[in-house]
Amino acid sequence: MAYSIKSSKDIEILKEGGKILAHVLDILEKASEPGMTTMELNMLTEKEIKICGGKPSFLNYRAPGAEGRRFPAALCTSLNSEVVHGVPSGYVLKEGDLLKIDCGLWFKNLCTDSARTVFIGQNPDPKSQKLINVTRESLMLGIQGALEGNRMGDIGWAIESHLQKNGFSVIKELVGHGVGYSVHEDPNVPNYGSKGKGLLLKEGMVLAIEPMASEGGSSIRLGGPFEFVTADNSRAAHFEHTIAITKKGPVILTQ
Numbered sequence: 001m002a003y004s005i006k007s008s009k010d011i012e013i014l015k016e017g018g019k020i021l022a023h024v025l026d027i028l029e030k031a032s033e034p035g036m037t038t039m040e041l042n043m044l045t046e047k048e049i050k051i052c053g054g055k056p057s058f059l060n061y062r063a064p065g066a067e068g069r070r071f072p073a074a075l076c077t078s079l080n081s082e083v084v085h086g087v088p089s090g091y092v093l094k095e096g097d098l099l100k101i102d103c104g105l106w107f108k109n110l111c112t113d114s115a116r117t118v119f120i121g122q123n124p125d126p127k128s129q130k131l132i133n134v135t136r137e138s139l140m141l142g143i144q145g146a147l148e149g150n151r152m153g154d155i156g157w158a159i160e161s162h163l164q165k166n167g168f169s170v171i172k173e174l175v176g177h178g179v180g181y182s183v184h185e186d187p188n189v190p191n192y193g194s195k196g197k198g199l200l201l202k203e204g205m206v207l208a209i210e211p212m213a214s215e216g217g218s219s220i221r222l223g224g225p226f227e228f229v230t231a232d233n234s235r236a237a238h239f240e241h242t243i244a245i246t247k248k249g250p251v252i253l254t255q
Contacts, residue, residue, distance in 0.1 A: 003178050003186040005204035010110060011244045011253070014180060014206060017107030018242055018253035020052040021114050025103060028075070032118045034095050038077035041101070042088035045075040049105050057104035057111045057183050069225055076102035076115075078227065083171055083212050083236040084115075085226040095121035098128060100238040104183055113179050113208040114254035115240035128235075131168065131215060135237035138162040138211045142191070143243055146209065146250040150201045156193025159211045163191075171212040171236065173220055174228060179242055180206040201245055206253070210240030 006014070027048055028041055049056050056074030063071055063085070071085070078086030078100040086100070093099065102115035117132050124132070138159040145154040160170045176189030187199050191211045216234025223229035230236055242253045 003205065004181055005202065006180050006206045006244065007204070010180065011206065011246075011251070013108045013110050014112055014242065014244065014253045015251070017054065017105060017110060018112040018114070018255065020049075020054050020107060021103060021105050021112050022255050023052065024048045024105070025101060025114060025116055028101050028103070029116060029118050032093060032099055032101065032120060034093055034120055036093050038086070038088040038091050038093070041077060042073045042075045045103060049074065054105040054107045057106050057113070061183055063226065071226060074103065076100070078102070078236075078238065080235050081229045081233045082223060083214070083220060083228045083230060084174060084238055085228055087224065087226055093120045096125075098131070098235050098237065100236070102238065102240065110180055111183055112242040112254050113183070113240060114242060115210060115238050117237040117239060127215070130166070131213065131235065131237045134163060134166040134168060135211055135213045136239045138213070139209060139239040139241060142209050142211060143241065143250050143252065146201060146207065146243055146245055148201055148203050148245055148247060151196055152187065152189065152198030152201065153193030154195055155209060156190045156198070157195050160192040163211065163213045168213040168215060169218040171214060171220060172218055174212050176208050176210045176240070178206065179208040203245055203247055205245045206242065207245070208240055208242050210238060212236060212238045
């Protein structure tokens with residue numbers, strides 16, 4: 001498998017871009033309230049990325065498997081049973097919605113990618129809060145496994161085991177990926193696996209680790225031109241960071 005190794009200079013630039021992306025997602029998370037439309041969130045995304053000197057990486061991107069179609073927005077807004085790649089629209093957010101905001105940007109010709117799940121409203125119910133918390137925790141555990149000399153399976157095992165012991169399913173058909181020189185690069189980063197198995201992790205790898213979990217089964221289907229939804233219409237959560245593998249351990253670039 002061909003994959004790229006980023007230089008220390010590349011990683012410093014990616015850290016700059018990742019900080020901007022985290023700032024944009026902070027703004028979007030605060031703006032994600034009842035009454036806001038997902039298209040308004042997309043417009044805010046484009047505005048904030050431009051102000052910060054970046055360029056949206058998703059806008060007009062031709063995603064793998066999308067049959068040549070170009071994604072029409074800077075932001076993915078996936079609601080409730082939508083797992084990823086939801087297209088912003090006139091949909092008005094309402095109390096109790098579970099919104100996944102996923103964004104990528106170019107900065108100094110390098111790109112980062114990050115996602116969060118947001119409960120819409122002031123008082124998340126316990127089930128929603130657990131799904132959000134456990135999926136976020138699984139991301140952090142996966143990142144802890146991204147050590148030089150470990151294997152790709154160490155990342156996936158950490159994610160999958162945490163989700164499953166908390167009663168959630170791993171969406172296995174969708175995976176993380178390399179990132180930096182392109183929006184999607186090799187290698188794939190599955191959210192499942194076995195300890196000590198898979199590709200050797202090396203210093204300079206830059207990976208988008210992104211657990212996707214559902215309250216029901218793990219099967220998905222296409223719900224539109226781009227959107228993947230759970231086959232049983234159960235709610236899903238999604239968190240993602242771009243990280244670099246270094247001698248000193250994994251470094252989160254998108255924070």
